[in-house]
Amino acid sequence: MTDPGRYKLNHSMLRVKDPKESVKFYEFLGMKLVNRIESPEAKFDLYFLGYDSPKAASHANHWTDREGLIELTHNYGTEDDPTYKITNGNSDPYKGFGHVAISVDNIQAACQRLEDAGYKFQKRLTDGRMRSIAFALDPDGYWVEIIPQKPAESTESIKESDLTTYRMNHTMIRVKDIKKSLEFYRDVMGMTLKRTSKNEGAKFDLYFLGYGPPPSGSSPSGVSAVADQEGLLELTYNYGTEVDPDFKYHDGNAEPQGFGHICVSVDDLDAACSRWEEKNVNWKKRLTDGRMKDIAFILDPDGYWIEIVQNEKLKTRTKW
Structure with a gap:
């Protein structure tokens, strides 16, 4: 069984050009780096930032047991590419x-x-x-x-x-x-x-x-x-x-890229995905697709990506 009342809107992902500058900015806003996932074989790193002081809403929690994180995704080499630029989602024709x-x-x-x-x-x-x-x-x-x-x-x-x-x-x-x-x-x-x-x-x-x-x-x-x-x-x-039948928002994952997804952490990943299967969601990636068996992606009505991960406090699945 799965209980949506125990789900959390865990993070929002943004692609960045230079992670040093981006991490510095969000740390200036008071955030702390609560997790970093390095993937040198795939040539990208992920930086998870959130509020973590004793006054914070989820102080010292596992990163999957939080809400309101920002995930910064850095693809190697962008910081040295003078032509690389993200789309921020607020300019036509790439609003979203x-x-x-x-x-x-x-x-x-x-x-x-x-x-x-x-x-x-x-x-x-x-x-x-x-x-x-x-x-x-x-x-x-x-x-x-x-x-x-x-x-x-x-x-x-x-x-x-x-x-x-x-x-x-x-x-x-x-x-x-x-x-x-x-x-x-x-x-x-x-x-x-x-x-x-x-x-x-x-x-x-x-x-x-x-x-x-x-x-x-x-x-x-x-x-x-x-x-x-x-x-x-x-x-x-x-x-x-x-x-307007021709109207469409930019999802951030088509070129030019920027925002990537929101992420929901759930109480039981397999049970939650089974529930969504019964509701006939539009999958971008099922758990069984590809090599990564611990994440899934659902598409919302506008084509925005929603990542699904296990809340590791509620049930251990992956050593992130």
Whole structure:
């Protein structure tokens, strides 16, 4: 048997050009390297980063028993290739993946710290109408949204930010048909809809899903009700895309590449895959395909890849 209530949205994978620069950036945001998998025979390395201070949501857990990790994938030689460049998912005709989001205790101090360190922004707090969020740029140009855990006005006079309180809150992907995507992520993947943000004037809606119960109670103005959580998935739906038969988002794995996948860790890998087999999911890779018998990949309605791995705390399978 398998229980989707025990699943975790474990990580989001991003391809990077230079792992030294990328690891440095995410460590500057307070993350720690919690696992590294080297594959010299296949000429790639994987770096798993997440929040791991005593205040973190999953401090000291096995890397498969966490939510909100970022996996950086480095293919050997890209750092020395002047022509290599990822697509960040936010420029036509390659829109699809949007961003990862970090929630912080003090958004003014957090953004000032990034700016003082020389990191660039897609949107500063003072840009545009939305003064409660910012978008920093990582070394490859991926967007990193910065959102507050507390009302911005309550922290204006505070000059420091406590990195040990940060959370890797969510990963955003754009979806064509929100009804199909919500049905898939709730009924097939077993997630819970935790928050909805309707923006009819701008003709887009946001849906936040994750494992575990929805939040209880309300949140202060300007603060998401799920800002203190990790491992959420934000689905962005732009009105009308579902009626265009030719419309398609870029999955990040076709050229030019960038974002690779999200990953769900499960209580029992074989049982979970059997459940998904019964639900007739679209497989990119079954457990029995290829040489790697400890991972599977499912395709969501837009063709985004979802990696499936065993939560090693719940059942030992692989010595990662």
